[in-house]
Amino acid sequence: MITVHGRATSSNVQLVMWTVGELGLEHRRLDVGGSFGGTDTPEYRAMNPNGLVPVLQDGDVTLFESVAIMRYLAARYGEEGFWPKDPAKRASLDQWAEWGKVTFSPAVLNIFIQLVRMREADRKPAAIAGAAREVGRLARILDDRLGEGPYLDGAAFTFADIAVGALLYRYMTLPFEKAETPRLDAYYKRLTQRPAFARHVMVSYESLRAK
8 A cells, every 4th residue: 555654734745645646546644744743753764864745655665755756656557648658748748747846836835935834924025026926927827838728738637737736726725916817727627626636735724824
């Protein structure tokens, strides 16, 4: 059985768990990290020397880094529609998966940190405005890429949608002025109708709010 170490409120854990859910894999998830602790033990550091979540265990395979875990699961357990076997087709999706993780997600997290992880008295309006402009620029890029959709690959839901979509619940629910992106809005609505997204990504982040 697959074991995922990591708290449900971690966006990186959510990315992995959404993948697990979409693939219908038998699993267990252990509450580790944040207020649960458990990342500083010698046993955990042997699995992930960074002391972060998530960590995946699948038989003899132990992995950290959420997108590496996603790619492993997709390659090992995903069918052709989810993980194309043709390298050229997969690469065209993988570039968007990478964009989602290293470009779009950090921009969303910049807003998240200001509006959730910081007390209102400590927030910096100029930083929020700058972050909103940047995430708006990126949201418009994604809106253009989606076209008529319904997914990044057109009709097929793939691993790339997970990497790109994992932060959309936070993006859509944070209280800041967003760019006009009708195709992205429709894409998000489609994702919310996927049971694995609703279960593993649409997770309240109120417990992360600064007191």
